[in-house]
Amino acid sequence: MKVRSLQFAWLCVGTLAAGVVFLWWWTGNNRAACHMNVRNVQQAMRSYQGMNNLAQGTPLDRSALTGPGKMLEKEPVCPTCGPYRWSPVVPGIGTLMIECEHTSHSLPPAQTYDW
């Protein structure tokens, strides 16, 4: 009887540990995918800005960048939060075109200062 309850306790601890490891892996993957989306949109926006000779602050609708045959075939969504907040204008260097609502998904300014 005592051995069985000990086995059950170990099973619970093992299941909990596996759950924690899975959650850690899953949230890390979603954050990485979110960062990739932000980077891809930023690159698409800078390419579009350069090809159309747009100055910083020029109004820029997301439909100019996303859609069939455009820079991005479809509008990216964060795997955790869904749609991003889009800048309505061409942002300055170091300012991102899209932002995620998730607090742990924000990119450090030191990483994006020249984007």
Ligand SMILES: [Zn+2]
């Ligand atoms: Zn995100």
